[in-house]
Amino acid sequence: MTTRTGITPRILTAAAAALLATTASAPSAWARPEPKAPEGFVTLRSVDPTIIEEMRYATAHDFMGVPVDGYRQPVCVVTRPAAEALHRAQTALLRKGYSLKVYDCYRPQRAVDHFVGWAKDLDDQAMKEEFYPRVDKSRLFEDGYIAEKSGHSRGSTVDLTLVRLPAAPTRAYRPGEPLSPCYGPRDARFPDNSVDMGTGYDCFDTLAHTDDPRVQGAQRANRQLLKGTLTGLGFVNLAEEWWHYTFTPELFPDTYFDFPVDRRSVGGR
Template sequence: MTRLPSAVRGAVTTLAALLALTTASATARADTAPAAPADFVALRTVDRTILQDMRYVTAHNFVGERIDGYRRPLCILTRPAAQALHRAQTKLLRQGYTLKVYDCYRPQRAVNHFVRWAQDLDDQVMKGEFYPNVDKTRLFEDGYIAEKSGHSRGSTLDVTLVRLPTRPTRPTRPYVPGEPLVPCFAPQRDRFPDNSVDMGTGFDCFDTLSHTLDPRVQGEQRANRLLLKSTLEEQGFVNLAEEWWHYTFKPEPHPETYFDFPVSARSLTRAPESPAHDAHR
């Protein structure tokens, strides 16, 4: 075997030591859940009057189980988005309404959970409520599921209106896995209990009736959608046309960054770490 010169051997030894140190550091970071940047806040610290009905920490969602990364029923947003939502809430309270959020910041691990579920065509437990008219093979093609979500950037939320005085924030009874399901576009009195105003469909309804300005949605249902839309747009939010509940505050503080810290109070109190950027943006 050829013997390397002493200078080369020394360089190789140094490089090996550096690689070992780097690997150990990477492993340590991987074992520690990332924290939120300093400009992320819990919505309740900005406005305690906005109702929170965080669906993905429960089993009552289109997957049918608690979603990865949701450790607490907590709405987290960038501070500018939370402040804009507070301004909208102030106006709505004077009109006899309150906002209610279903989802806010969403970690990338939750999006990955959605993708795995969508690829499992045998799992259609919640089809009867959330996508009764959509073949699961089309969820990606039709845009209902994607590998990246604006929610992970921290300024997007899913929101509705509740008329004052409010009924209980939570449904009058808990969802029982396996119970009979009612289509999300059925009359409101037949759908799973929710204290929001009638928007024509339930939240996360995978159907064209969920398009904000679908012409089939008229009367009080359309008026409710337009009230939510106009109020939020005045404060800088932009609606996703395919989902009456989906709004993004503009300009986004983190327009090209997808975060993965868990939804928990602890994520907001630990020392911030550098966020991972989307390699495919």
């Protein structure tokens, strides 16, 4: 049997099946492309491959205990002026037998949103024993440890430390392993090949304040070496976090980006 158009039912059936198959595959084909970084962003490695990168939020070793949204690759993405200033700092530190090590650089807004959602879930305290043992999770917003916006999302802020050369290896974190307070003695904290800064990275504790008077001796000297090197090159330290520095003037002082942390986001730059 044929229709008035001369098309047989079998042809109509085949056409309908093809249409359904096309429709089923359409979401992936029509999905919104991921945003890309504008000109002005680079991978730090393209500017200075000698700086050590240990991108914590691409792993489960952070205060949430899971990789953070938006961290597709363990790579430091940052604005070019900040990267070039870090290169100058690295050149000076290498002469003294040290290397910079970055823990975090550009941070997409979706990662900040992940932090906020986690902070509101008061039942999830899997990593409390290491990262915030003396802070009630209900106070993370009030005490300033978590916020809905981060300077990292503007691209010129980095979290970093110093490593004495030659750099010793740092073992990987094993999810579920016993945790130790981030402010404890160096030998009791999670092992890190950095110099002793008095606390571990991302320690939600007043002892992490850069100039806390309780931090003395070699720990204070290490903090001051990092601060003195970076501030002399245009970086400004966040007083509450010894590891947190923003290069000024910022290339994008008013824009909070959301492209993923991925080499492809910067197009090979």
